[in-house]
Amino acid sequence: MIMREDAAELCRQREKRVNDAIALRVPDRVPIEVLFGFFPAKYSGMTIEEVMYDPDKLFDAQLKVLLEFQPDMDQSPFAIRFLGPLLEALDFKQLKWPGHGMTADHTYQFVEAEYMTADEYDHFLLDPSDFMVRKYWPRVCGNLKGLEKLAPLHGVITYYFGFNLGIAPFSLPEVAEALAAMQKAGAEAARIAAHNRRYTQKAKEEGFPMQTGAFSQAPFDTLGDFFRGTKGLMLDMYRRPDKVIKACEKLLPIMFETAINATRMSGNPRVFIPIHKGLDGFMSKEQFKRFFWPTLQELMQGLIKEGCNPCPLWEGDCTSRLEIIKDIPAGKACYAFEATDMLKAKEILGDTVCIRGNVPLSILIAGSPQDVKAYCKKLIDTAGRGGGFIMDSATGLDDAKPENVKAMFEFTREYGVY
Amino acid sequence: MSDECGTTKDVRRHAMNDKLVYLMADLKEKETIALVKELIEEGADPTEILNSARAAMELVGKRFEKEEYFIPDLVLAGEIMRGISEIVKPLLKKEEADIKKGKVLIGTVAGDIHDIGKDIVTFMLDVSGYEVLDLGIDVPVSSFVEKTREFQPRVVGLSGFLTLAFDSMKKTVEALEKAGLRDKVKIMIGGGQIDDEVRKYVRADAFGKDAVAAVNLCRQWIGG
Numbered sequence: 001m002i003m004r005e006d007a008a009e010l011c012r013q014r015e016k017r018v019n020d021a022i023a024l025r026v027p028d029r030v031p032i033e034v035l036f037g038f039f040p041a042k043y044s045g046m047t048i049e050e051v052m053y054d055p056d057k058l059f060d061a062q063l064k065v066l067l068e069f070q071p072d073m074d075q076s077p078f079a080i081r082f083l084g085p086l087l088e089a090l091d092f093k094q095l096k097w098p099g100h101g102m103t104a105d106h107t108y109q110f111v112e113a114e115y116m117t118a119d120e121y122d123h124f125l126l127d128p129s130d131f132m133v134r135k136y137w138p139r140v141c142g143n144l145k146g147l148e149k150l151a152p153l154h155g156v157i158t159y160y161f162g163f164n165l166g167i168a169p170f171s172l173p174e175v176a177e178a179l180a181a182m183q184k185a186g187a188e189a190a191r192i193a194a195h196n197r198r199y200t201q202k203a204k205e206e207g208f209p210m211q212t213g214a215f216s217q218a219p220f221d222t223l224g225d226f227f228r229g230t231k232g233l234m235l236d237m238y239r240r241p242d243k244v245i246k247a248c249e250k251l252l253p254i255m256f257e258t259a260i261n262a263t264r265m266s267g268n269p270r271v272f273i274p275i276h277k278g279l280d281g282f283m284s285k286e287q288f289k290r291f292f293w294p295t296l297q298e299l300m301q302g303l304i305k306e307g308c309n310p311c312p313l314w315e316g317d318c319t320s321r322l323e324i325i326k327d328i329p330a331g332k333a334c335y336a337f338e339a340t341d342m343l344k345a346k347e348i349l350g351d352t353v354c355i356r357g358n359v360p361l362s363i364l365i366a367g368s369p370q371d372v373k374a375y376c377k378k379l380i381d382t383a384g385r386g387g388g389f390i391m392d393s394a395t396g397l398d399d400a401k402p403e404n405v406k407a408m409f410e411f412t413r414e415y416g417v418y
Numbered sequence: 419m420s421d422e423c424g425t426t427k428d429v430r431r432h433a434m435n436d437k438l439v440y441l442m443a444d445l446k447e448k449e450t451i452a453l454v455k456e457l458i459e460e461g462a463d464p465t466e467i468l469n470s471a472r473a474a475m476e477l478v479g480k481r482f483e484k485e486e487y488f489i490p491d492l493v494l495a496g497e498i499m500r501g502i503s504e505i506v507k508p509l510l511k512k513e514e515a516d517i518k519k520g521k522v523l524i525g526t527v528a529g530d531i532h533d534i535g536k537d538i539v540t541f542m543l544d545v546s547g548y549e550v551l552d553l554g555i556d557v558p559v560s561s562f563v564e565k566t567r568e569f570q571p572r573v574v575g576l577s578g579f580l581t582l583a584f585d586s587m588k589k590t591v592e593a594l595e596k597a598g599l600r601d602k603v604k605i606m607i608g609g610g611q612i613d614d615e616v617r618k619y620v621r622a623d624a625f626g627k628d629a630v631a632a633v634n635l636c637r638q639w640i641g642g
Binding site for chain 1 (some may be wrong): 437445447488489491493494497530556581584585586610611612613618628
């Protein structure tokens with residue numbers, strides 16, 4: 001345990017190091033941050049199931065890697081790891097997790113499906129909340145199935161207008177069951193939030209700020225990931241392109257509001273935005289410019305205007321998108337890349353956004369510490385030149401070898417000094 | 419007179435089949451399906467229609483290789499193919515529908531439930547004339563061994579999106595070795611994080627970065 005004033009100073013230094021990189025200034029050394037994923041569980045000899053259900057184990061496992069590896073910033077694992085009890089309370093269908101379709105030592109995984117059918121676009125566009133409560137929630141949460149008995153929520157207007165038909169369904173036993181499940185899930189969600197605050201506070205007391213304080217998504221990704229499915233949305237681009245664009249525009253203010261509310265609560269301006277479906281190969285450049293980029297660009301510009309730093313993680317290879325995604329205000333965003341050509345990224349984006357990445361998991365899992373160091377050296381020498389770079393693994397560390405992770409951290413701290 | 423008429427008809431049908439190839443290769447879904455229905459109504463040979471559709475798929479694959487087409491285009495082409503098959507297949511004689519070039523066993527390895535990439539590979543192999551047995555997702559090591567023994571494929575394709583798949587792939591290859599089946603098959607791997615580093619770790623014969631690469635590997639190993 002370190003002294004309170006030292007911790008505050010450490011936090012300040014680390015914030016400055018990362019903020020310098022984001023603002024395209026030269027920090028004292030290359031900052032290093034990672035998404036630990038389920039690596040802490042494995043590192044502490046715990047199963048995935050244990051950390052998904054036992055908040056104290058998760059807390060200890062995460063704190064252990066934080067103190068041992070000393071990244072410049074951490075990420076509280078609670079909202080995306082301690083999920084077991086909440087998912088059970090809802091009988092959640094969009095994930096398989098240990099005890100629910102996965103073995104104890106396997107990470108949870110998303111179940112792809114068309115949770116919104118192609119002919120439901122109009123309902124979604126008319127009123128996304130009504131669609132979600134009565135159609136989408138009952139599909140993705142087994143215990144909320146009763147909500148499909150409700151009448152349109154926006155029709156409940158006043159005593160002679162919508163009250164009797166609109167409110168009567170609340171007397172149905174299926175609806176009552178769903179509401180009871182919701183209340184139970186609410187208590188579990190509140191527990192997650194409490195642990196989240198406790199962990200964030202502890203990390204701060206140890207001198208570590210949080211990487212991001214909010215989450216958002218590109219509207220196209222939200223539409224594809226959770227509503228239409230990857231295949232469904234790919235086909236929609238040909239079969240009903242106007243609806244896709246309208247749905248993205250409908251989602252934009254929702255994606256913006258979610259992020260802004262969270263940054264205000266956390267006091268942390270950095271917004272994490274994982275990018276799933278805009279990568280090279282997943283659509284043509286023309287489709288990217290037409291369907292994907294406009295609403296993401298507007299989301300990021302809006303966030304920047306509010307004093308936030310959008311931090312997208314461009315999954316896969318996005319090398320062919322670099323010229324397009326350069327079009328945002330300089331020194332405000334941080335683009336993390338998984339398999340994008342980092343040299344080209346530096347060349348094209350160097351004067352506009354900080355870049356972050358991208359030690360491949362193939363090396364971190366199957367390679368040696370020497371391989372890791374050689375890759376990091378190349379990154380620091382090229383992408384790191386003149387600042388504007390943060391070292392990171394290409395994606396979540398989950399299955400990385402501890403000695404390789406150690407090599408990545410030690411080498412960066414040593415060789416990354418400017 | 420009747421000969422002349424027949425020739426005109428043949429030329430016309432030939433032209434229609436050509437049109438089918440280009441409409442489908444250009445991914446004009448509605449027009450392609452409408453044309454197939456029209457051809458069937460006129461009494462065209464269903465095998466010929468299917469051949470045209472396969473020729474179109476070959477063009478689609480070439481455009482994909484040249485990076486003029488991308489995954490959504492393959493998915494749409496797959497949907498068009500499915501639409502055509504639904505119309506045409508019931509009209510085919512059994513033996514005509516079943517001429518295949520060689521057997522490929524495919525599946526997403528244990529612990530991983532991702533299927534989009536694998537499904538595209540399965541489809542592309544299928545339309546390229548291979549007999550594909552798709553074991554689905556989260557396939558246990560033992561199932562790969564068992565099915566390799568039963569189905570006797572020339573190629574085994576292991577798919578995986580997550581990093582946990584590296585070890586599952588490795589175990590699957592080891593199990594095939596232990597069962598004495600490793601020499602009888604070529605093993606290809608693919609998925610989000612897969613590169614040559616992973617191929618060496620897994621001890622597969624090759625990795626492919628997309629569905630067309632998988633087809634090309636099978637061509638190289640099996641022919642066709």
